[in-house]
Amino acid sequence: MTRERIVSLRNPWFTRSVGITAAIAIVAAVVGFVWLPLQHPGERFKSVWDAICSAAGLVRNAAPGTQIVRADYPTTRVEIDPQMLSGASAESIGRGATLALRCTMCHGARGLSQADTPNLAGQYPVAIYKELLDFKTGARVSAIMAPLVADLSDADMRDLAAYYAYLPRVTSSGAAAGEAPPIVTSGAPLRSIAPCGACHGEVDSKASAAWLEGQPAVYLRTQLEAFASGARRNDIGEQMRNVARGMTAAEIDAASEFYARAQ
Amino acid sequence: MWNSRRLVLAHLWFAFASFGAALPLGEWQMFIRSPLHPWISDPEWYYRSVTAHGTTMAYVFPTLVAMGFGYFVTEQALRRPMVGLRWAWLGFALVVVGTIAAIVPVALGRASVLYTFYPPLIGHPSYYIGIVLVVVGSWVWVALMSINMYRWKRDNPGAPVPFPMFATVAGSYLWAWTAVGAALELLFQIIPVALGLRDTIDAGLARVFFSWTLHAIVYFWLMPAYIAYYTIVPRAIGGRLFSDTMGRIAFILFLVVAMPIGIHHAFEDPQIGSGFKYLHSVVTAVVALPTVLTVFTICASVEIAGRLRGGKGVLGWLAALPWRNPVMLGAALSFVMLGFGGAGGLINMSYQLNATVHNTQWITGHFHLIFAGAIVIMYFVIAYDIWPHLTGRTLDSFGLMRAQLWTWFIGMIVLTFPWHWVGILGMPRRMAFYDYTDPAIAPQALSVTMSVIGGAILVISGVLFFIVLVRGQTTLRTEPAVYRFSVAVRPPRTLPAALNGFGLWLGLMVALTIVNYGFPIAHSLATPGTAVPAVKVGERW
Numbered sequence: 001m002t003r004e005r006i007v008s009l010r011n012p013w014f015t016r017s018v019g020i021t022a023a024i025a026i027v028a029a030v031v032g033f034v035w036l037p038l039q040h041p042g043e044r045f046k047s048v049w050d051a052i053c054s055a056a057g058l059v060r061n062a063a064p065g066t067q068i069v070r071a072d073y074p075t076t077r078v079e080i081d082p083q084m085l086s087g088a089s090a091e092s093i094g095r096g097a098t099l100a101l102r103c104t105m106c107h108g109a110r111g112l113s114q115a116d117t118p119n120l121a122g123q124y125p126v127a128i129y130k131e132l133l134d135f136k137t138g139a140r141v142s143a144i145m146a147p148l149v150a151d152l153s154d155a156d157m158r159d160l161a162a163y164y165a166y167l168p169r170v171t172s173s174g175a176a177a178g179e180a181p182p183i184v185t186s187g188a189p190l191r192s193i194a195p196c197g198a199c200h201g202e203v204d205s206k207a208s209a210a211w212l213e214g215q216p217a218v219y220l221r222t223q224l225e226a227f228a229s230g231a232r233r234n235d236i237g238e239q240m241r242n243v244a245r246g247m248t249a250a251e252i253d254a255a256s257e258f259y260a261r262a263q
Numbered sequence: 264m265w266n267s268r269r270l271v272l273a274h275l276w277f278a279f280a281s282f283g284a285a286l287p288l289g290e291w292q293m294f295i296r297s298p299l300h301p302w303i304s305d306p307e308w309y310y311r312s313v314t315a316h317g318t319t320m321a322y323v324f325p326t327l328v329a330m331g332f333g334y335f336v337t338e339q340a341l342r343r344p345m346v347g348l349r350w351a352w353l354g355f356a357l358v359v360v361g362t363i364a365a366i367v368p369v370a371l372g373r374a375s376v377l378y379t380f381y382p383p384l385i386g387h388p389s390y391y392i393g394i395v396l397v398v399v400g401s402w403v404w405v406a407l408m409s410i411n412m413y414r415w416k417r418d419n420p421g422a423p424v425p426f427p428m429f430a431t432v433a434g435s436y437l438w439a440w441t442a443v444g445a446a447l448e449l450l451f452q453i454i455p456v457a458l459g460l461r462d463t464i465d466a467g468l469a470r471v472f473f474s475w476t477l478h479a480i481v482y483f484w485l486m487p488a489y490i491a492y493y494t495i496v497p498r499a500i501g502g503r504l505f506s507d508t509m510g511r512i513a514f515i516l517f518l519v520v521a522m523p524i525g526i527h528h529a530f531e532d533p534q535i536g537s538g539f540k541y542l543h544s545v546v547t548a549v550v551a552l553p554t555v556l557t558v559f560t561i562c563a564s565v566e567i568a569g570r571l572r573g574g575k576g577v578l579g580w581l582a583a584l585p586w587r588n589p590v591m592l593g594a595a596l597s598f599v600m601l602g603f604g605g606a607g608g609l610i611n612m613s614y615q616l617n618a619t620v621h622n623t624q625w626i627t628g629h630f631h632l633i634f635a636g637a638i639v640i641m642y643f644v645i646a647y648d649i650w651p652h653l654t655g656r657t658l659d660s661f662g663l664m665r666a667q668l669w670t671w672f673i674g675m676i677v678l679t680f681p682w683h684w685v686g687i688l689g690m691p692r693r694m695a696f697y698d699y700t701d702p703a704i705a706p707q708a709l710s711v712t713m714s715v716i717g718g719a720i721l722v723i724s725g726v727l728f729f730i731v732l733v734r735g736q737t738t739l740r741t742e743p744a745v746y747r748f749s750v751a752v753r754p755p756r757t758l759p760a761a762l763n764g765f766g767l768w769l770g771l772m773v774a775l776t777i778v779n780y781g782f783p784i785a786h787s788l789a790t791p792g793t794a795v796p797a798v799k800v801g802e803r804w
Binding site (some may be wrong): 005017036186198207213 | 306534540704
């Protein structure tokens with residue numbers, strides 16, 4: 001009894017259990033990797049091996065002649081991760097301050113604007129860097145900004161981002177923002193609109209989403225309308241275009257005015 | 264001989280205390296996303312609560328029940344002192360320390376990633392390290408189960424390992440291998456990112472690793488319940504176990520086929536080939552077999568009891584059963600929930616049908632019905648059955664026990680049936696906010712409200728459970744009779760070696776895992792450019 005060998009072709013428990021398990025695996029594999037893929041209408045495999053590779057999940061090149069759709073406009077080239085541009089040096093901030101002298105006409109001496117242009121003081125460095133680069137590559141179109149960024153180097157843009165991020169944000173003027181509108185706190189789930197605050201700071205902050213509190217209402221409204229119409233399209237995943245397209249005019253007004261009040 | 268009494272009691276008290284803490288969180292979640300409560304405006308609180316509820320209920324509670332019950336079985340079934348008592352206490356300490364290390368960052372909102380981790384979300388490292396400690400503590404238990412069984416076999420050459428011990432060791436081996444997937448994900452993928460050593464993670468590979476753990480962990484949760492079906496229920500109602508061999512085969516089948524099926528949780532994941540999804544679907548269908556065997560064997564065992572009690576005819580034995588016995592009642596209610604939950608599970612494992620319910624509330628309804636319903640009600644039954652042997656005091660609030668089991672059953676049905684229904688209607692899961700004023704989902708408001716009521720009944724049932732146990736600490740001390748497990752109609756005198764050990768079955772389990780997981784894992788590892796930036800939760804920047 002105790003000397004009974006388990007791993008032996010004479011032991012029926014071994015042969016049957018291994019045999020049944022192997023049979024189930026083999027039959028399932030033949031069905032799943034060969035028969036089912038070949039039954040798929042619309043899939044044209046060159047060979048059985050091709051079908052097996054497809055069912056195994058191998059990354060395959062598109063079949064010859066397949067039309068690949070590409071955007072017919074410049075798309076953003078900025079790749080962002082959450083740790084990007086954190087921990088700027090004092091030198092970088094200093095260089096940024098010098099470069100920023102040419103921005104003061106519109107964005108204010110300390111990054112605070114009275115001209116309905118964005119307040120840059122305290123803005124996330126990633127947001128500034130991304131927009132500068134997008135203006136330079138044409139991913140974001142602006143007749144005013146394009147010539148100003150044309151001769152900025154990558155290091156210049158990082159320095160500018162560091163400088164503006166370093167400046168103190170708009171201080172509270174005492175005007176209460178009031179209760180946030182539903183579009184900011186809850187979004188509109190049934191229209192697939194996430195809450196503004198889920199990325200822009202009311203609820204959570206996501207990499208590359210800009211700090212919106214205290215920005216001019218006119219600017220925010222214009223940008224939302226530009227996203228909705230497709231005039232602005234430097235959101236690589238179309239996340240802002242999809243959101244703005246689904247927003248009503250009233251929601252665009254409510255969100256813009258709330259963020260302009262909030263400081 | 265009875266060495267591990269305090270050890271078992273410590274495990275079960277900590278298990279049930281964690282259950283008691285996590286239970287109201289579940290009801291709170293159900294309530295605040297129902298039409299009965301206005302939107303809390305900050306989803307972070309919701310996900311924090313879901314993480315705490317899931318982590319406690321999925322990792323801490325069932326692991327400790329399995330460990331404590333396993334130590335109980337070791338001494339009571341082998342009829343000799345357990346080897347490695349100090350190691351067992353060390354394992355328990357690891358679980359306790361791990362639980363605290365994991366729950367503190369969750370409570371502080373630094374790890375609201377849900378218990379299934381969901382990389383590229385990354386929480387505080389202490390959360391993941393805590394869970395690793397819980398798993399390591401449970402691996403001490405696995406080792407002790409194995410050592411105790413093999414020492415007994417060495418001292419009793421040729422004798423059949425008592426069935427309760429055989430089943431417990433099967434459960435421990437299943438867990439040891441099951442936990443490897445999540446352990447690989449945590450140790451090699453998530454924890455290095457959480458510690459700041461890397462800032463990208465291959466989320467697709469992480470999901471494959473987690474699926475390795477995610478389905479079989481349910482069978483690990485199930486093991487104490489199944490062991491109780493076979494070894495407690497027939498004895499408690501005055502019957503016999505229909506077949507010892509059938510029981511062994513059921514547990515062996517669980518060991519071999521419960522593990523390599525987890526990709527059916529990832530049917531919508533693009534990084535896995537459809538062929539492997541089909542393979543996992545087939546093996547998932549096979550795993551219904553040990554459950555069908557169990558249902559047959561236990562029904563037959565219960566019928567024996569009914570006929571021994573004088574029941575006659577095709578259905579007369581049912582009426583003769585001791586329905587006022589909490590073990591009988593709990594097992595019957597558990598079977599009803601297992602039946603409904605199992606039927607839902609067949610839909611989940613079918614590739615095409617799954618597409619209609621994937622990521623809907625159907626899934627949450629399903630796993631609550633199976634785990635919180637069919638399995639946890641058996642944890643209560645186990646506690647009621649063995650408590651007098653742990654405390655040396657009688658547990659005599661039978662009316663309360665019945666009320667507790669009935670409310671658990673009714674609450675779970677009222678909770679999960681509408682939950683399944685709204686899933687079919689398309690209600691997504693893992694969302695904190697539903698706008699019931701929108702005409703598109705307004706009709707779901709009634710179903711969700713019913714689920715809230717079901718949850719409230721469950722909380723009441725949880726309170727009743729603790730009242731029963733606390734009352735059991737104040738009753739008169741007695742010396743309980745020697746604990747007995749069910750005896751089979753034909754107790755085995757000898758067994759083929761294959762049914763008295765695990766070598767063959769562990770070999771098949773590992774082989775099938777390699778067949779089903781080897782290529783998807785290797786392919787992910789070999790494909791460049793699959794890592795994405797990690798998203799740290801709970802850190803504002």
